[in-house]
Amino acid sequence: MKSIVLPLLFLSIPAAALAQAPDEAGDAPAIIVTGAGLPLPPGTPAYGSVVIDRARVQDSASGRIESVLGDVAGFQQFRRSDSRSANPSAQGATLRALGGNASSRTLVLLDGVPMADPFFGYIPFSALVPDRLSVVRVTRGGGVRAFGAGAVAGTIELASATRDQLPTFGASAFYGSRDSTELSASLTPDLGSGYVSLSGRWDRGDGFQTTPKSQRVAATVPAAYDGWSTNLRAVAPISATAELQFRATLFQDNRTLRFEGADSMSQGQDASIRYINRGPWQVDALAYVQARNFSNIVMSSSTFRRSLDQRNTPSTGLGGKIELRPPVGGNHLLRIGVDTRFATGDMFEDAYNANIVSNPATFRRHAGGNELTSGVFVEDDWTIGKLVLTGGVRADRWSIRNGFYRQVSATTGAATGSAFADRSDWEVSGRVGALYRASGAIAVRGAAYTGFRLPTLNELYRPFVVFPITTQANAALTPEKLKGAEGGIDLTPAPGVTLSATAFYNQLDDAIANVTDPLVANTRKRQNVDRIVAKGIELTAAAALGDVRLSASYAYSHSSVHAPGAAFDGLTPAQSPRHAASATIAYSPAQGPTLSTTLRYVAKQYEDDLQSDVLPDALTVDAIARLPVGHGVTLVARGENLFDATVVTRNAGGSMDLGTPRTLWIGINVTR
Template sequence: MITLLVRTSFVAIAFGAPAAYAQDDATPIIVVTGKGLEQTKSDPAYGAVEIDRARLTSEASGRIENILADVAGFQQFRRSDSRSANPSAQGATLRALGGNASSRTLILLDGVPQADPFFGYIPFSAIAPERLSSVRVTRGSGNGAFGAGAVAGTIELNSAERDDLANVSLSAFYGSDNARELSAGLTTDFGAGFISLSGRLDSGDGFFTAPAATRQPSDVRAAYDSWSTGLRAVAPLADGVEMQFRGLLFQDNRTLRFAGADSSSEGQDASIRIISQGRWQFDALAYVQARNFTNVVISATSLRKTLDQRNTPSTGLGGKIEVRPPVGGGHPLRLGADVRLAEGELFEDAYSQVTGLVTARRNAGGNSATFGVFAEHDWSLGVLTLTGGLRADRWIISNGFLAERSANGTVVRDDNFANRSNWETSTRVGALFAARDNFALRAAAYTGFRLPTLNELYRPFTVFPVATRANAALDVEKLRGVEAGFDVRLANGVSFGATIFYNRLNDAIANITIGPNLRQRGNVDAVLAKGLELSGEAVFGTMTLSGSYAYSDSKVRASGSASALNGLSPAQSPRHAANATLRWTPHAGSVFSATARYVGAQFEDDLESNILPSALTFDGFAQVPITRQVALTGRVENIFNEAVVTRKIDSSIDLGTPRIFWIGLKFIMK
């Protein structure tokens, strides 16, 4: 399938628009953008935070998940980044709606959902910041394309445009603990379009996640070794119409705390997108994802292998079409449909801690699908803009199964779960009052839902010594929320925004304690999240100061078997989060920046028995040109070596990234 998509794209590039490659004085010049459709006038009603390319290319860690942390309230399930976290724990969420490792935030790259089809985690190590032009984060449940997965918000990653890309780029860094980072890019014009090929390698011996005071001889460094390569091609098909192709291959290998506790993830993604910026605007997209994951769990007491999740193949297919008819009169209309299909299964072996032999072999998996249609309409009434959207989705969970056999092949369990399906509707309304160009009031209300992932439905897992069971009977999560805020821009380059919000996530999926060192995924009645979000930026000549703060007060509402959780805070949900970045660009090519990040205390587990203390970290970045094409770059992560606790179960503690120094060179040839 991927090969076919690649061949199709290059045929379209080569033959789809020959007129664009044979310009003469009588032929208009066709310009491609490589972008999607422009935002509508009502989009600011929902509030959003933008991250520009300058910030994307000046992060001390060089990792996209840490850049997204510039938006206060963004979090993964754990505080670890994609060098030392288990990949399956890299779910993304906003507004302290945490509690499990699946993504409650829809992350799109050029319009394509990035969540793993089986687990719902985001392959952050495969998303290189240097391949992007901008990021847009919109908090609150979404409508529009693929909105069924956006219960906490939407993060739109936009690929670098032609002007952002040098003909040849190369960077090489060396850091603490034998860390290496190498990236390269080659971009060339192809008629009126362009083709860009890029690659990145990241590896290192890693750091000890166990604190020095409790470190045992069995503890090893969290070594990592990952690579990714991407191909992007953009070409005109007609005046105002362009085709965009994107392909991605990646692999990521990590070791977590103990020798042999190895995980791996890999993927092969491809998409084709056709954009029309003409009178009848449309965005048509199709994508395919092939993913896999493996994971070995080592006992902290016996140091033997207890579980080998040796194979988890999954496939994601999907597409959308959005049309914007020329209705005119300041009333833009969006109509569309989308589909997401996921299938996957796991193969795992359980081992005896005494003999080290296989005791059980399990195979589980299933399918899920959503088919949605959506419409959104805006009304411009002078200084007031009103907007409303509606989605209708048909969801299906099917072919679920769990089979278990003993080491000698005896059937222990052979379950086939009933197929389920239903309709869900989602709405979104907003208002934007902009009496002046530099001040606006906004308000919005919305509903949304999220389908449980195949991982939550069928895959058990262990973070030693706690085992968590799957639950094939999980209900759909449903969110209702309201928010209001304002944005102000002052003439001296200062901008500021504030939002208050209230969200209620009904039937929230959480890991619920049901016994000593035993949990099971289940639905609690609701998670209530209310809070305040602030963001601002001040530009003074060559200096830029930006920052954000989020206060989130989240509580669980639970009854029945989960009643012990009622009134408690959701796991992994800090009350306070803040960050600030000061950047100085004294002249072209020179960049100096410092970033401070604070995350408040949060609970490790649903019963609030283990607390992760607050952490304040500082990062630094400096780039100085040596020649017109070469720059010397230095980076330092966690300058003061703050101990960031990422996991705590009684006396067992894991730590996040310590202080890391980087030195490297960047080469760019336009």
């Protein structure tokens, strides 16, 4: 593993030497530490990114980043639950209605580091605290830049808050419905010419009943949760143009789902170091390590005894990148880079006979493997007057190795299992785009791209049960491959007002889906289907009118599965709504009270590939109000789902789970 990460650090050293130049007057250059990455390339708007600023990131009624991402219509997790009441392994992120999948089809980055769990591919949303962030940028469609392999539905870039955005000391305390509490604090002192920021959050709650009242039994319990995370970030200058950024995050999340004893736990220890050089030879180099674990107990819905104990799923992720931007002239921005990601993990689980009072173990299971993806990429942005052309290509070598599945009888000791053949191959992907600024008020753009995503270790080797459905793994899964195109227009009809429209066509070949077995009741299996085609329109609008800010987003996505001969051929992919919309209005004067209200709508979607189980549409309203009382103290009131709309998050043959009901919070923020 050392051979993967260490070269990335050593190779960045020569670039640091390039920055050691005094200014023309011979004086020592000024040192300015930002804690941010390199500037965005000029061709970025060609791909139609949506930006959520810090003010909006902090104005979430739930205080959770997945709710903020809901501002981008078309963003979805595998299910509609947030990170307090969902099974963590179901929190995959996707865009553009490309089909329900618990693994992420969207690349999620924090300060350039991939956040997906190395084994499952889910995103640890509870560890991504909005107060720690500066900005969120969502780009729908395939990606080529660093870690672009895997970004088949798009990229979500999270950037940590910079020094000027962080108070030296900040703290908050909230109390909410169902005996919920949320405590957080941060300390950000300057340290020499740099700074250090230490922050933490702990939240817990008795939880709400995810089970409809008509389906509750004696063993039914609310979805209690209890989690914490802490984050250390340090930024230090090396020269006038170069700095080092270090980040370490520790988190643990405990939840109970549906039945007493159905407990899950996810935890992680992540660390990264990043070198940024803004000199003539710009450099962005980083290395990271992730240690994650997950456990989950499945209870029988008839006897309410353990049926499965997924007791331990340790996994490790290692990776890094180097991106160079050589000085090639004012009209070009050239990026050349390499990146690598390694993931390894194991699943240890015990099956039990839930029909016997003593609840004896029946089988011990162990599965796992590892994956490695290494790529090289080149991308260039060429500015020709009002026209910006951008294009890039990347080549990736991937491998899936050491895969196995073993099962041992707990009573006889008899063992069965398989060792799966190693696989490897090359994938080449690319993208091109154009942006033409016809005037200060009108810009038109177009883009085309390809991409791919490896199946996760979870999809390859781990079966799972969500009553009454058992979903089997499939070690023979092949990578998903995307090709797509889009075109759009951006308008600025008045100062502070922006409108944007995008039409897109995406085709995901060999899409990984949970396919119903026609021969075995209540059984699905992960399989590659021929393709999923998603086409539609995305609209966004924003306006800043004095003290009032407006933002809105709408996505129409017409998705269909092409699987000749299968029962679901021509149907809508699971977990893919046709319509999604979000709108926020905020009143935020420079002084005095502020108020923000958000409305979200998601059309009906289907739980399964055969469209037999419907998740009805849902309309929710959230709000947050702030009242400054002086001396850095602000009273805050938050309300989630104010009209207590019923949000169905799962429907398996009529067995349902529900999303967050009306939840009210009152709290206080203190900054110094």
